[in-house]
Amino acid sequence: MLTVAIYLKFAFFLSLILLTQSRPPWSKLNQKCGYEFCPHLEPDMINVHLVSHTHNDVGWLKTYEQYYWGMKTDTQRAGVQYILNSVIPELAKDPKKRFIYVESAFFWRWWTHQDEEMQNLVKQLVNQGRLEFIGGGWSMNDEAATHYSPIVDQMSYGHRFLASTFGKCGIPRVAWQIDPFGHSREQASLFAQMYFDGLFFGRLDMYDKKQRESDKTMEMVWSGSDDLGEKSHLFTGVLPNGYNPPDGFCFDDTCSDEPIVDDPASREYNVPRKVADFIEVIRNQAAHYATNNIILTMGSDFQYQNAPIWFNNLDKLIAAMEAEKKNGLKINVFYSTPSCYLYSLYQANRTWTLKTDDFFPYGSTDHSFWGGFYTSRPAIKRYERVSNNVFQAIKQLHAASNLTDEKTFDAVDNFHRAMGILQHHDAVTGTEKQLVAFDYAYILNDAIEKSMDLMNRALQFISSKDKSSQSNSDPQYTLCLGLNISQCEVVESNDKVLVTLYNPYAHEYDFKVRIPWQESNYKVTGPNGESLNATIIPIPGFMQDFPERKSSATHELLFKATLPALGFASYFVEKVSSNKPTPKLETILPLTTSEAPITAQGKGFSASFDPSTGSIQSVSLANGKVVKLRQKYQWYAGYDTPKEPPSGAYLFRPKGPASGFPDQPTYQIFNSPDCFEVHQNISDYVSQTMRIYPDDPFIEFDFKVGPIPVADKVGKEIISLFQTDLKTNKVxxxxxxxxxxxxxxKDFRPTWKYKVIEPIAGNYYPINSRISLKDEDEDLQLVVLTDRSQGGASLNDGELEIMLHRRLLHDDSLGVDEALNEPGVDGRGLIIRGKHYVLISDIKSSNILHREKGMQLYMAPVVAFAPISSFDDYRANHKTIYSFLQRALPPNVHLLTLEHLNLNNWLVRLEHFYQSNEDPDGLSKSVRIDFRGLFNTKSVHGVKETIITATQYHSEARRLTWKTKDSQSTREIETEIGNEVHDFVVTLKPMQIRTFLLRLDD
Incomplete structure (x- = not known):
């Protein structure tokens, strides 16, 4: 397959680099695509950079496949294949024309269908800088609902494809985030580490934009990280018109603007009027920007399917403006690219303002805050998170087993593409049509299914004590993706099951295994043949009635598994024929209000619960401090007046304050030495289980929400509210x-004077992994960790709220043309299940604990099941516990990426995952890692550092630097070689990610 060939081609290039230490294929010197080949500028004129572009959503109103092929024209006239088919011949005709392309997912699909002649033509255009890749990720990822790990993966995958196909000229120099709905600081930091020279985007808060236009600060230097300093600085520009053409100058055949008629003999001749309008556009824009260069985006969504229409009119416009220039007009108009525009700003040699916060939340009008999508479609958000967890494990197993056949590379390749598509700003965001959301779920499921053979082969190979004796009798593992609804067919239909847990986190830790179980006796055997303690706990009735659940299990079997770092452990679970068990499980029925509070002990704290409701009341810490903690569920009514923007897939606009649930909760409590649980029913569609483990410093809130009732014609948005007595001063x-x-x-923006118009939505921010409160005076911190991306706020001191689920009845008129009303499997409405992990501790301890727990949650073990007849026989022929690491990594270091490239070559990313202020005397310090003797069965014989996308050597990478009021001077190019590899030893500083190509021998 061509996809595999491309993948292996790039892998071969990387391995060749390590073996020969020669110059990489992306450093071809005869390619003429650099800044020096940009169009000529006129220093005493306004230089107008016309950027011909198309924006191609990787799914939105139609699926990825439908967009590429141009299907469902009644929904949207959009076919990506026709855009590239149309643009390429136009570029070939005229050396002055330029065009940019962004989404590698679509370009890859088109490229695989081209013959050699067309591919050679495209390579020529790329080498000449006339077809330029901008951004270049597999998709244009969202920045609010995405986690940094898949962002790095999908950007790297896109860049690696472009580098292997086109060499140096294929590697984008400019990030292009024109359509996401707000912009994050970490994204800026990652872009800087990808060695982008700059970033352009289209959306920011309307009042932020007005202020910047007034101050001429639409372009700035963005500091992406306090910890990384100037290495995280990224020049950033706000485009003047989103990413659309100026009014009156849209020339696509889907536009309604009139074309340019340049025949004076025609009664429709309109050149003078068009020129006058265009000059007005230019002068109005130039008044808001700091240099004599301006950029005009000449294109929009899926435009240039008929490229001659656009280019014909732009040619006429340029010719007309050239004639005016000869008559003394000080305006120079030409085809350009974002890279060339960026370089013109660099040549201006200005001092730029420095931004250190981010661009959330995004408000497009007084009542339109784009914060609903932080939570929209919570099920697909969770499925994306779980899929990435599986993907990281698959890549690691592929590397550790050293499987080199094309089928295994194809499985990894397919998973890369799936995860890249899901990072798109209308995918994981939940802002797509329902049929597209179903397709995204299919894409993820397909990726997991196609990786199962690789997982089985890898686990069988690694675990086998005799590599030559592998046979069909080896266990065939399956993943139970229904564990989130307490369902696992292989466990329920077999009396003896092998449970192998693969730990993709490069640190050892204890994991609580919970699998569906009947009320029958059991035996759990550990990896070394030891008998383990376990408990069976009833599954609450409200957790058994998911419509899609096909399980008769009424209990869960709970036991603790100790998992080696970056490795696996196998356990044996069997049903035992005997009388019904008598587990050490105490059932506590609801008590009267006169009774004393119910208490439970966790690690370093105890929690008390209200005997009348089962709700949590307070947390007592080991140091004697007591913090009041109330948790409850509430709901917002979505604004639904037709003349005003309502809550929808994008927008969050509640009618007013949140409402509570009127009925008093009912509950049961189950207590055992292994776990304390409160099963609490809040309403017909909201319920939860609160758990406290004696060896865990967190309180677990396992919630179920839905189907949200809408028979009253009111859309609803459900939140979990945490109330404390911490003094937080609006922070x-x-x-x-x-x-x-x-x-x-609360009610504040660092860069402009904020006017409170929407007091709730205007204070909502995206949460990818955690939200917290601090009481500095009392040295206390509350942290809530999430299991997917959500939205949240602190609207009152000492309070946090997190939005869990949304069901709305009106479209917010932002393009999707469909209410966010997910049907669920039975049409009654979507039901979701999720978890929050709540920690209260002193600030320093809390910083350490939430960093560690956050990594454990994100890199959760992949639990695989296989029926077997005898654990003793299995242990005789297989390893039951194994780590790929020969020694532990430092506790503040995370193995972000371990990927098999070719033969004995690996791509490895290491990161320091603490900020410098979180534990200054300990885990926030710099740390050294020695690659020698790090991996089991593998010896590292060569280490070469690259930039984060693995497309350039780190020591040879260059990017532009920019003057700010805090910087010393401008250098033409920046060489960041401060942390080279010395004798296989590398150093990581706080928040630093470093990427390496390793050559290994068996």
């Missing part, structure tokens, strides 16, 4: 794409 914190924490202040 709270949310993570940025799962990494650095961002300070938030």
């Amino acid at each position: 709270f914190y949310t993570d940025s794409n799962g990494r650095q924490m961002m300070k938030r202040v």
